[in-house]
Amino acid sequence: MRWTSLRLRLVVVFALVALTAAVSASGIAYWLNRNTVLDRTQNAVLNDFRKSLEDSTRSLPLRPRCSELQDAARQMAAGPQNYAVLLIGVDREGKDCAATTDKNLLTLRNVPESLRSAVEQVRPVDESNRYSHHLYWQRKELGDAPYLVAGAKVIGGGPTGYMIKSLASERQDLNSLAWSLGIATALALVGSALLAQAAATTVLRPVQRLGHAARQLGEGRLDTRLRVTGTDELADLSRTFNRTAERLQQRVEELSGREAASRRFVADMSHELRTPLTAITAVSEVLEEEADSLDPMIAPAVQLVVSETRRLNDLVENLMEVTRFDAGTARLVLDDVDVADQVTACIDVRAWLDAVDLDADRGIVARLDPRRLDVILANLIGNALKHGGSPVRVSVRTEEGRGTDAGAGAAAGAGEDGGGAAGAGAEGVPADAAGEPGEETADEGRAGGGELVIRVRDHGPGIPEEVLPHVFDRFYKASASRPRSEGSGLGLSIALENAHIHGGEITAANHPEGGAVFTLRLPMDASPLTDGGQDGGRGGATGEGSEGGR
16 A cells, blocks of 8 residues: 555544544543542541541540550451551650551551641631541552551540551552553554455445546546446445536537537638738738837837737736626635735735835734735735835734724734633642632634725825826826836726725825825625625736736
8 A cells, every 4th residue: 555545544544543532441441440449449448447446446545555555556457458557645654655567567657747747737626627637548659569548646635546558459450450451452453444444445446436437538538437336425426427427528529519610710710810910910020120220210119019019918818807807707705814924925925025014913814805815915015016116015904994094093903811720739638729710711813893904005206186086997097108008007907896896995095204005995704795695796806916097
């Protein structure tokens, strides 16, 4: 199998899913069983220790002899839980006495300091706490073996008791459980790989037949059809392929007939236009070859013919675009657009970074047609670079409502605020811990009901007042001294049409400090224009940086 094959990817995905599920299930099962086993053992031992301590010390005097403490410790350790006991008290002579049932395992040195401090602590007695002393426990390891250590002080005066219980058997049971879960996980992984292989074979065989038929269809065998068996999705796909191939065959036959008719029409038209076109071409070639030797009064005419020929292709492209606008065949293809990134990409792809200053708030997201927005930006910025003065400044803001001037809008941003606190007590020592769960909120994205405002300002001479009303007219050029410039006069018109299809607008004005300012206003969400079945007027947008209006 190739590393890029679908079969291998299916096997890997199945294996990863099975591995994730098995590991998760095994981990949860192990954790639950571990807690259950330890809690059951721990509760049984602690309950027995509490009862044994109470029963064994009930008959002891307030200041018992060491021998009496030793007898009480042996009596407690003789219970069914099989733990070692340490009793600490003060005898009649005021001397400390420590009685233990296992000097090698349980001495006062082996009891953690934190546990001893907790046992000796006197708690105030109130409605929420009826006892001045509590039973405390802690798990610890002695020589790589796990143990449960607990301690309590007899209320009303009396000895302090400690116990230690080995958890080796519980650890062995948990290790056996872990091995069993690991083996089950490995078996699940192997089974998922085999299942993925079988599923891949079942799915890919029809897909391979479909791919072979598609290749034959691409080679021109329009009578290729698939054998359909079953009623599943793959069978429906095969039927769809057969219908598509049949319609394609019919369409090709129809187009072949039209192509033959078109060839006859082109041949007839070429025959009719051959003579005048040949003459015009010959004259143009002669004029261009003899341009250097012609009268200086005629040379500009030759140059004009050459330049106008070069402009012809651009003009035809823009005219076709305008035709699409007028035909109303364009539609919005909306997407969530990060406006700052879109403007940056538009400037970068056209190598305008050195000539354009961008002032855009991060986090402004609008639902627009990114391709048409790129066309608008390209025409506005390209027009400013061509006819204005550098640097060209592009600012992006959002406003709550539609403005009437070229002033700056109120910016809308996004923010995050979060926090939390948690408390935890040390294991083995009861502790009151209070914590408030953290709260995290996020508010970012498009501003509902507002509008996006993009301003493009240059530092040129500005636009004459008598020209401002006509800058978006088709074929209108502000500079009368450059009637034969490279542009077609359609760039700004195309940008305006793309704004209209979004339900927006573009306005032109002169900045008080000099230079022209083009203000683009678009809704933050153009979905109503598509959801409501509207086309936004006319559509279609191509071209970038085309001259227009100025």
